[in-house]
Amino acid sequence: MTAVSDHPSSGPAGLAGLYRRIIKLPEHIPFSLVQLAARVAVAHVFWQSAQSKLASWPVTLQLFANEYNLPFIDPSIAAPLATTAEITGSVLIFLGLFSRLAALMLLGVVAVIQIFVYPENWAEHLLWSSLLLLVLTRGAGVFSLDQVAERILSASKK
Template sequence: MTMTQDMPASSGRSLIAAYRGVLNLAGRVPLSLIQLAGRIAVALVFWQSAQSKLASWPVTLQLFAFEYNLPLISPAIAAPLATAAEIVGAALLFLGLFARIGALVLLGVTAVIQIFVFPGHWGEHLMWASLLLLVFSRGAGVISLDHLADSYFGRRA
């Protein structure tokens, strides 16, 4: 006997119905909730990175001089520039205020890290970029200061 002969047809249909029920439930998750989770997740990565840079600035400068070693830009300029981009981008994403600009800034940081610093970590960078592209392309969502400002100023225009 084959497996299909052992399993009654009604069981197969109920499995398919259960699967479709799960898909329908997943389809009901609000996009704004996904946008909020994505914004917070990627903002935390860059916020923590900036905080570790600020915690020991001399070590940060050494890392930029010897390990990160970006072309065409001095470590004395690259370190504060990268740190500022991480702080500002993370704050904008977390608050959902000018979130698309924050996402674009952090996409730039991610690209620099991928191309010049840690090219072997492409999987992690792709995950960050995916979340940042979600925010850049679809916005911060309803749970954001962008939405609040748009609602307030949109009515006045």
């Protein structure tokens, strides 16, 4: 016969214990997987944006001149700067190389977009910023070239 306390629906160790174990399951997901997912997701956003700019450069220049209306910078300078930042940032973030600097650079891009271009899209910008802030504050994680470089540098110090 089974003891009453061993039954899942009885006592504090029963349903409540099962609930606690289920709720804590995500804590077993390695944080580096979260970091990797954040990097891949945000890299994809900026890579796609850069590719659409490059696909039709004359349209891109028109957008920078007529729709984006960035103050203090000529559209013929802003367009290549933005495209270069998106390509460079997305590749570095994806690879996890100089990730924190790349995240900082892309946060600057997001800030410009939010303030001057599409302020009504704040929720989307907040999402991108959250992923970039994760990389900026916690690094790229184990699955990154930053981690490989750290291991090499640490080994060379010994």
